[in-house]
Amino acid sequence: MASWDLPRIRSYARYWATHVKLSRLILVLLFILITVPLIAHYYLSNIGADDDDDVHRSRSKLEHDEDFSNVKPSNLKFHVDELKKIKSSVNTELRDMEKQRQRLKAEIVEYTSHVERLKHEYETMNKDLEKMKVTLEQVKLEMMEASVRSMPEIQAPRRILPSTADNVDIPPPLSSRWCRMFSCFDYSRCALSSEFPVYFYNPEDYDVGMNNLEPFLLSSVKSALNANVHITFNANIACVYIVLVGDASAKLSKGALQTKLHGLPYWRQDGRNHILVNLARKFSNQDIFDGVNTGRALLAQSSFTDIQLRNRFDMVLPPALGAASGDVWQELLPILPVRRKYMLSFVGEYRNLPKIKLNLNLPKSKSTILGKEFNDESIVAVLKRMESSSHDLFYFKYVCENERIFGVSGEWALCGPDTARHDVLKQSTFSLIVMPTNQSIISTTLTQIRLYEALKLGAVPVILGDNLQFPFSELIDWYQAAIIVPKSRITELHFLTRTYTDRDIFKMRRHGRIIYELYLGTTKSIITTLLAVLRTRVGIPATPVQEESSPSIFNKTFVPIKQDSFQLDAESDEMLGPIEPPYASPKFKGNYSELFNLFNLPGDPFWLYPNTPFGPPMSSDAKFLGSGVGFRPIGKGEGGSGKEFNEALGGNVPREQFTIVMLTYEREPVLINALQRLKGLPYLNKVLVVWNSPMQPSVELRWPEIGVPVHVVKTTKNSLNNRFLPYDAIETEAILSIDDDAHLRHDEIIFGFRVWREARDRVVGFPGRYHAWDLKHQGWLYNSNYSCELSMVLTGAAFFHKYYAYLYSYSMPQAIRDMVDEYVNCEDIAMNFLVSHITRKPPIKVTSRWTFRCPGCPQALSIDESHFQERHKCINFFSRVYGYMPLLYTQFRVDSVLFKTRISHDKQKCFRFI
Secondary structure, eight states, rough: HHHHHHHHHHHHHHHHHSOOOHHHHHHHHHHHHHHHHHHHHHHHHHBBBOTTTTTBBBSSSGGGOOTEEEEEESHHHHHHHHHHHHHHHHHHHHHHHHHHHHHHHHHHHHHHHHHHHHHHHHHHHHHHHHHHHHHHHHHHHHHHHHOOOSSSSSSOOOOOOOOGGGGOOOOOOGGGGGOOOOOOOGGSSOOTTOOOOEEEEEEETOSSOOOOOHHHHHHHHHHHHHTTTTBOOOOGGGGGEEEEEOGGGGGSSSHHHHHHHHHTOOTTTEEEEEEEEOOSSSSTTTOOOOTTOOOOOOEEEEETTTTOOTTTTEOOOOOOBBSSSSSSSSSSSOOOOOOEEEEEEEEEEEEEOOOOOOOOOOOOOHHSOOOOGGSSSHHHHHHHHHHHSSSOEEOOOOOOOOSSEOOTTTTEEEEEEEHHHHEEEEEEEEEEEEEOSSSTTEEOOOHHHHHHHHHHTTTTEESSSOOOOTTTTTTGGGGTTTTEEEEGGGGHHHHHHHHHHHHHHHHHHHHHHHHHIIIIIIIIHHHHHHHHHHHHTTTTTOBOOOBBBOBSSSSSSSOOOEEEOOOOOOOOOOOOOOOOOEEEEEOHHHHHHHSSTTTTTOOTSSSSSOOOOTOOOOTGGGGGTOOTTTOOOOOGOOOHHHHHHHHHOSSOOOOOOOEEEEEESSSSHHHHHHHHHHTTTTEEEEEEEEEOOSSSOOOOOOOEOOOOOEEEEEEEOOOOOGGOOTTTTSSSSSEEEETOOOOOOOHHHHHHHHHHHSSSSSSSEEOOOEEEEEEETTTEEOOSSSSSSBBBEOTTTEEEEHHHHHIIIIOHHHHHHHHHHHHHOHHHHHHHHHHHHOOOOOEEEESSOOOOOOOOOEEEEEEHHHHHHHHHHHHHHHHHTTTTTOOOOBOOOOOOOOOOOOTTOOOOOOOOOO
16 A cells, blocks of 8 residues: 555645646645734743633643643543742743833933933033133133222222321401402311311300300200211311301301401411301391401391302301201191192392391492382383283282381391291292392392292292302202293293293203202201312212121021021023122212202202212213223123023123022021022122011021021011111112012012113113003092003012111111001001102013012912002091102113024023023
């Protein structure tokens, strides 16, 4: 059979090879090659499935195709046990492999994180290196500037006082009438750094016939001088000597008065550096020095003739009709409405009284009365014609109905009583003041009283006669407060006053109010101004303004715990400026060059301030042509975009830093978080924490190290006014006032600082508010809604100049600070009022910030509805104190130059998000 099968097989193979096509053979082989691996892969992929869900299996299905029907039970059990062992072994191996996979995955994640951390550290170190390079460049510049600096740093003047040995022999002038400062004043007793010591002859110790002076005048002058910073009780070191003379001395004979003056212990034979003060308190006050040899003494009084007044030597004084001292805003009228009932008013009576001796030894052409064309009768005729031919309402009275007060010959009498005269002025837009017919009379007590009353009651003075000598005219620009016309223009007076717009009248009335409040309103202000005139005349700067002490909340033995490392919220990683050591702003640069600058601004010109925000900047080329000390131009002057911008401050003023003043009250976690956020902030000089709480900080409290000093100031009481005290620890001009719950990014702070440097006289900050007119009650409302206009920037996050801290604390009316303490509110409104009153400019808002959110902070006071009611009251009260609404609207905010500007990829913006 086997032999038969073999030939048949061979025959069949030959037949198959002959008849089957090669293509079919190839297809069969391909089918086998494809199908077998797929089947094998299918069964093998199911090996290792778990018992519970039948996913993992220990063997492929091919192994299960074996027929166990003929297998013995004992052998079957053996096969099952073997399969179980194989399954268990495979599962164990799979679990070990999974653990190893998870471990490798975790290691990969850890390595990836480590790589990212190293990359971040590298970028941070690279940025720090760039900052260090910029800082190094700044240090090199400082060293170079220090090596080439030729001008010494100026500080507050150190006193150099005179002694009895400083008396010098001054050649006498031909006559005391020819006395001037250069010929009659002894400058050797008044060194530039002497601080102008003044000695007052106390009337109780030195009798010059002054014991019968009006009691109020005597006490108020003594009080004013004793409180004055220049007063000294050592006559040997005095620069000037004040002698108070008054109407009581008129009872003395000329010889007796002269004898008493020459008998003063420091008269030194010729009265050098003495000021004889004849302060008018009564209408009858007159010149008492006619015929008295006053030597080289200066005269200060209200009545002068042109030949008697020695120019820039003697001084014209206003009458002392006000209070002894204190704020005078309560006795003043509101500045508005600008137009009052009467366009122009004048009340008086003309009588050519017998001449009072005025030492009128003048050339005949100068002492003659004016011709009929311009005499007082002609003036009356013009005024009557003006009154009858105009639609404007005038109030002219040429005869006194009740009492009348006469002055010198040729002067219009003052009609009484005071109340009737004042009622007319309160209703007058302009007040006419007619100079005496005798042109040689350049100042009288009655004329000065008319001027005083016009300013007090808000009627713009119109001086008919251009020969009037105004009080303190060396320092006060009277053309900003009064209209001065010669008598020959009486026919054009109505036309002239008609040309003044509401804005012009408002400006003049406001300036007149400032003059009254600062220089005329009280006896103290008159005496203080008198000394300021003479001090500036001899070129001596004022006494440096007082600064508030900054006692630490910690005693000398307690050392607060420091917190070296802490977790910061994510901040932008952009370079915002070099990290510099603390750098104090230069102080007292204008000691002698800015003696007159502040006298025609509201505020307090009687002190020397370390800095003011009003100095004009130098030209742009000055920093490259010899005056570049302290300047840090962008790209060394070539300019640039973001990179160069953030490496230097640029701008129009030299480099500087700012101080953060942070008010806090029993919110320690909030405070610490706020301090931590300040770490690494460029241009920050130091942080002052004003601790308003009576409780001491927790001894366990950890204070963060932020790279600059953190000084915690102990306050005497809980007051929001403490925020604006001029602490001596503040060594920069720029102050960033910030609440402890206000969260500002570093780039926002730096941008605000850069903007403030270009608007130093204004409040520059973030949250904007505005004052709205209450149509129903005709008053003002405080409004915090979103608006396209704003008039305030809240000082919870705002920059301002330290100069305003002095004014807020020492010069602003006390009633405003009292209201802040009463309500525990409105200090931010008060600061905005003050700055707008000084500058007549609105604040500047930066960035889009309108409010601040502080997650986790205790409830703020501003949530309470009474908070807004109090602020409504504050705004209306403050406007009454100032006499008008100082706040001004603005309709723009400030963003950086390249904000939302498309720039090329190789350039950077000034700030990424601003």
